Amino acid sequence: MLKMISNTTSRPQARIKLIFLATACLILSACSTTPTSTLQPVASHAYAPFAYKQAELDKLVQWDVEGKLAVFANDKNNSGLLTWRQRAGYFDLLISGPLGSGQLHIEGTPGVAIATSSKGQVEAESIELLFLQEFGWVFPMQELRYWARGIPHPASKATLSYNETGEAASIHQAGWQVTYHSYNKVTGLPMPKKIEIIGPDVRLVLVLKSWFNLYPFPRLNPSFKPQ
Numbered sequence: 001m002l003k004m005i006s007n008t009t010s011r012p013q014a015r016i017k018l019i020f021l022a023t024a025c026l027i028l029s030a031c032s033t034t035p036t037s038t039l040q041p042v043a044s045h046a047y048a049p050f051a052y053k054q055a056e057l058d059k060l061v062q063w064d065v066e067g068k069l070a071v072f073a074n075d076k077n078n079s080g081l082l083t084w085r086q087r088a089g090y091f092d093l094l095i096s097g098p099l100g101s102g103q104l105h106i107e108g109t110p111g112v113a114i115a116t117s118s119k120g121q122v123e124a125e126s127i128e129l130l131f132l133q134e135f136g137w138v139f140p141m142q143e144l145r146y147w148a149r150g151i152p153h154p155a156s157k158a159t160l161s162y163n164e165t166g167e168a169a170s171i172h173q174a175g176w177q178v179t180y181h182s183y184n185k186v187t188g189l190p191m192p193k194k195i196e197i198i199g200p201d202v203r204l205v206l207v208l209k210s211w212f213n214l215y216p217f218p219r220l221n222p223s224f225k226p227q
Contacts, residue, residue, distance in 0.1 A: 049166025053190070057149040061088045062215040065148070065208045069095060072203040073137045082206065084148075091127075091141065106130070108141075137202040140176055147171060147178050148208065150192045165190070175199060186211045 063086050070079040080097020093106045102118045106127060113127040115134070124130035131139040143153045150168045152158035158173035163180075167190050171178040181194040191211050197204040 047162060047166075050160075050162055050168065053166065054151045056189075057151050058154075059216055060149060060214060062086060062213060063211060064213040066210045067206060067208040069207075070205040072205075073135065073201060086145065091145075138200065139204075140174070140197070140199060143174060143176065144197075147195065147197070148192060148206070150180060150183070150190070184208070184211070186214070187217075 063084075065082075065084045067082050068079060069082040070077070078097065080095060082096075083094040085092040090109045091107065093104075095104045095106070096102075105116045107114055108127055111125060113124050113130045115122045115124075115130055122130060122134060124133065127141040128138050131137060140147075146153045152160065152168075152171050152173050156174050158171050160171050161169045163169045167183055168180055170180065176197060176199040179196040179198075180192050181196060182192075183190040184193040185191075191208070193208055195204075195206045195208070197206070
């Protein structure tokens with residue numbers, strides 16, 4: 001369900017709700033001692049490096065990343081800057097340019113997403129529903145939390161291909177085709193840099209230039225040898 005937030009009293013209430021839900025997500029994440037997803041068994045010797053990196057990347061509950069976003073939808077091509085802050089189930093996106101003039105600020109937790117722009121504020125039950133109602137296409141935020149780390153979402157089946165160094169080269173999942181064109185080394189860990197995502201009625205290209213505030217920090221053993 002999508003609704004406009006037009007009066008000045010409802011905005012603080014929506015913000016308080018987001019803060020409460022974000023705090024709950026962080027507490028639950030900190031208290032959890034089990035992984036948030038189940039890794040698929042390694043099929044062969046060639047894929048062992050990916051499974052090893054996936055196990056570490058799957059543990060990440062927090063990061064900040066800055067870069068660019070290009071959107072190809074509704075016979076229009078737009079691009080702009082992207083700042084993404086993730087804290088467990090809470091996300092905060094600042095998009096400058098591609099979805100209209102000025103800035104689009106979106107934040108949310110499971111069950112609520114709030115978008116603020118020069119046109120006002122809109123609230124929906126999810127960012128996917130919000131984008132569908134406002135722009136006519138879906139922004140796959142739930143899957144993107146995993147794809148941005150170079151791993152598939154654990155809740156649905158995925159078909160992967162790999163590059164020569166053991167990172168994901170592509171992921172096909174939930175009707176979306178994700179292609180990894182390049183990676184960046186973040187303190188020795190390969191993190192996706194350029195990602196192309198093709199889905200129903202939209203093509204997205206993300207260039208994730210700067211990763212920081214990763215937690216818990218992935219600790220890969222440089223002497224690891226696939227068995």
